[in-house]
Amino acid sequence: MxxxxxxxxxxxxxxxxxxxxxxxxxxxxxxxxxxxxxxxxxxxxxxxxxxxxxxxxxxxxxxxxxxxxxxxxxxxxxxxxxxxxEAAPWVWRLQPDGRLLSHTGTPATLASAWLDDAGRLFLDTDLGFGLLHSLDVEAAATLVDSGAWTLNELPHAQMPARFGFVTHPRPAAAADAAPA
Missing domain, CATH: 3.10.540 (duf1285 like fold)
Incomplete structure (x- = not known):
């Protein structure tokens, strides 16, 4: 901050x-x-x-x-x-050298890969959970095919609870305490 x-x-x-x-x-x-x-x-x-x-x-x-x-x-x-x-708190970009960058430009390290019921690829990282950008799916498929990434499956509706994020915060859902 x-x-x-x-x-x-x-x-x-x-x-x-x-x-x-x-x-x-x-x-x-x-x-x-x-x-x-x-x-x-x-x-x-x-x-x-x-x-x-x-x-x-x-x-x-x-x-x-x-x-x-x-x-x-x-x-x-x-x-x-x-x-x-729309989908998750982070949107990941896969770099040509295999590194991951968030939509904010922050680097991250892959922990696990998840396929949802719509065929979208999500990644859990040391920074948090997010969706792989649609333009990077082909490059990611190469990593999956090579065995570098193992896919897990989970319906998108279950992802917020599993990975601890809220897609549409409301006053009752958000912590309304003064910021620390």
Whole structure:
């Protein structure tokens, strides 16, 4: 977390959390969801405006965390902005050398690979659980075929409970204690 964010939390410790305003899709893109977008339908059926400003994306990435209930959020200064997840908290990119990078650019080490009931490939890593980007599935198939990765199977509906994340945080599901 950025130092400026920690300072803002100390200065304004009781800023209310917000829900429904930020979404992460299955390709690792962030979406801003204003009141009108939220009224039009849930994420990801109605996504909102895709964020593309590089410095804003980097700031979100550095301040992207989860609470004790498995709800993921972006700590925007003193305000915690909970994130609606299309598939999982992380979207992984498989690099040509076999390394994994998250949608925020953070490196990770594979622990296990999981295939869901829709044929999507998810990876559990030292950083957490996430979906492999669709553009990297062919390269991953080579790793599976070679025996480097072993696939487990689990319906997507069971993944949040198994791997401890909440796809659509709500005030009752999220830990509403002041940020630490």
């Amino acid at each position: 950025d130092d400026i964010v920690r300072q803002a939390i100390k200065k304004w410790p009781n800023v209310p959390h917000v829900y429904g305003w930020l979404g992460l899709d299955a390709r690792g893109h962030w979406y801003l969801r204003d009141d009108a977008t939220q009224a039009a339908g849930p994420f990801p059926q109605v996504k909102g405006s895709r964020l593309e400003h590089e410095k804003l994306l980097a700031f979100i990435g550095r301040n992207y965390e989860h609470d004790g209930q498995g709800c993921w959020f972006f700590q925007n200064g003193p305000q915690r902005v909970y994130v609606a997840l």
